Amino acid sequence: xxxxxxxxxxxxxxxxxxxxxxxxxxxxxxxxxxxxxxxxxxxxxxxxxxxxxxxxxxxxxxxxxxxxxxxxxxxxxxxxxxxxxxxxxxxxxxxxxxxxxxxxxxxxxxxxxxxxxxxxxxxxxxxxxxxxxxxxxxxxxxxxxxxxxxxxxxxxxxxxxxxxxxxxxxxxxxxxxxxxxxxxxxxxxxxxxxxxxxxxxxxxxxxxxxxxxxxxxxxxxxxxxxxxxxxxxxxxxxxxxxxxxxxxxxxxxxxxxxxxxxxxxxxxxxxxxxxxxxxxxxxxxxxxxxxxxxxxxxxxxxxxxxxx
Numbered sequence: 001x002x003x004x005x006x007x008x009x010x011x012x013x014x015x016x017x018x019x020x021x022x023x024x025x026x027x028x029x030x031x032x033x034x035x036x037x038x039x040x041x042x043x044x045x046x047x048x049x050x051x052x053x054x055x056x057x058x059x060x061x062x063x064x065x066x067x068x069x070x071x072x073x074x075x076x077x078x079x080x081x082x083x084x085x086x087x088x089x090x091x092x093x094x095x096x097x098x099x100x101x102x103x104x105x106x107x108x109x110x111x112x113x114x115x116x117x118x119x120x121x122x123x124x125x126x127x128x129x130x131x132x133x134x135x136x137x138x139x140x141x142x143x144x145x146x147x148x149x150x151x152x153x154x155x156x157x158x159x160x161x162x163x164x165x166x167x168x169x170x171x172x173x174x175x176x177x178x179x180x181x182x183x184x185x186x187x188x189x190x191x192x193x194x195x196x197x198x199x200x201x202x203x204x205x206x207x208x209x210x211x212x213x214x215x216x217x218x219x220x221x222x223x224x225x226x227x228x229x230x231x232x233x234x235x236x237x238x239x240x241x242x243x244x245x246x247x248x249x250x251x252x253x254x255x256x257x258x259x260x261x262x263x264x265x266x267x268x269x270x271x272x273x274x275x276x277x278x279x280x281x282x283x284x285x286x287x288x289x290x291x292x293x294x295x296x297x298x299x300x301x302x303x304x305x306x307x308x
Contacts, residue, residue: 002241005238005241005242008234008237008238008241009238009242009250009253010253011234012231012234012235012238012250013250013253013254013256013257014257015226015227015230015231015234016098016227016231016250016254016257017095017253017254017255017256017257017258017259017260017261018222018223018226018227018257018258018261019082019223019227019228019231020082020086020091020092020094020095020098020258020261020262021091021219021258021261021262021265021266022219022220022222022223022227023035023039023082023083023086023091023094023219023223024086024090024091024094024262024266025215025216025219025266026038026086026212026216026219026220026223027083027084027086027087028086028087029208029211029212029213029216030208030209030211030212030216030220031083031202031206031208032080032083032084032086032087033080033083033195033198033199033201033202034199034202034203034208034209035083035086035220036076036079036080036082036083036195036199037192037195037196037198037199038199038220038224039079039083039220039223039224039228040071040075040076040079040188040191040192040195040224040228041192041224042220042221042223042224042225042228042229043075043188043224043225043228043229043232044185044188044189044191044192044229046224046225046228046229046230047181047184047185047188047229047232047233048185050181050229050233051181051182051185054181056179056181056182058182059182060178060182060186061176061178063171063172063175063178064186066171066172066175067171067172067178067182067183067186067187067190068186068187068189068190068193069167069171069190070164070167070168070171070172070183070187070190071186071187071188071189071190071191071194072190072191072194073160073163073164073167074160074161074164074168074187074191075187075188075190075191075228076190076191076194076195077156077157077160078156078157078158078160078161079157079191079195080195080198081153081154081156081157081160082094082153082154082157084149084150084153085097085150085151085153085154085157087146087150088146088147088149088150089141089147089150089151089154090140090141090262090266090268090269091258091259091261091262091266091268092255092258092259092262092263092268092270092274093135093139093141093150093151093154094150094154094258095254095255095257095258095259095262096131096135096255096258096259096274096277096278096281097132097135097151097154097155097158098154098157098158098251098254098255098258099251099252099254099255099278099281099282099285100128100132100154100155100158100281100284101158101161101162101251102162102251102285102288102289103124103125103128103158103162103284103285103288104155104158104159104161104162104163105161105162105165105166105288106121106124106125106162106288107125107162108159108162108163108166109162109166112163112166113166120287120288120290121287121288123284123287124283124284124285124286124287124288125284125288126284127280127281127283127284127287128280128281128284128285130280131276131277131278131279131280131281131282131284132151132155132277132281133277134273134276134277134280135151135273135274135276135277135278136148136151138271138273138276138277139271139273139274139277140268140269140270140271140273140274168183180236180239181233181236184229184232184233184236188228188229235250238250251285251289252282252285252286255274255278255281255282256278259274259278
């Protein structure tokens with residue numbers, strides 16, 4: 001890996017780790033639906049401006065409906081779930097749970113898309129569940145129904161991410177492909193349209209906007225512009241340079257950054273449960289993402305990268 005790629009990888013992990021910090025600041029004040037809507041709206045506007053500056057031609061090649069639907073699954077629903085989780089969970093918790101995304105992808109692929117579930121991947125899923133159990137039962141936050149709801153919300157978000165990967169392959173890649181920058185921008189607008197009525201209903205019931213001070217608005221700008229729009233561009237650059245599998249190693253790096261940001265800026269308590277639970281989930285993700293030797297026609301394993 002080139003030094004420039006390593007710097008981009010660490011920068012992306014730090015940025016995405018900060019997203020849980022920003023949501024922890026904004027969601028309790030604005031409400032989860034409003035916070036999620038503002039995140040995707042700010043992200044969509046920022047991406048549109050970036051595309052204009054880069055002079056990217058807006059040619060969706062007949063895939064606008066699929067891209068917008070993908071945005072609902074890959075951004076709209078997960079961002080709502082993480083906003084709900086921010087009401088009850090420290091930022092570090094959500095960051096660790098986010099590392100379950102590849103494991104959810106394994107389960108969804110095996111259950112719904114005919115993907116082969118190998119023994120290491122099955123073991124990874126088991127270890128991942130164990131890591132979640134350690135974190136929720138022995139972590140610094142007292143075990144409660146609210147903690148379980150927050151954990152469940154995070155896992156729903158990771159399931160959406162796992163599903164979106166397969167749908168993107170079926171709806172976009174298998175249909176001739178599309179500029180990834182257009183996919184990112186179109187998906188953000190799809191998520192914005194999906195969340196708009198829910199946000200309007202939430203604000204009609206309780207207008208939380210006047211209660212939001214400068215710190216809350218800065219947090220929403222941070223999560224929308226930096227952790228959503230800029231992070232997407234950075235991530236797709238990594239995929240182009242490193243490939244999708246190696247780029248997923250960012251999953252290992254997000255939890256430490258999320259925990260550290262929460263401890264530094266929000267005074268969140270650190271404990272050995274973060275280390276134990278995070279290590280189990282990290283080992284689980286490694287089992288899922290590690291390269292495997294494909295089998296040749298004669299049944300002999302040949303060297304080469306595997307597909308996760």
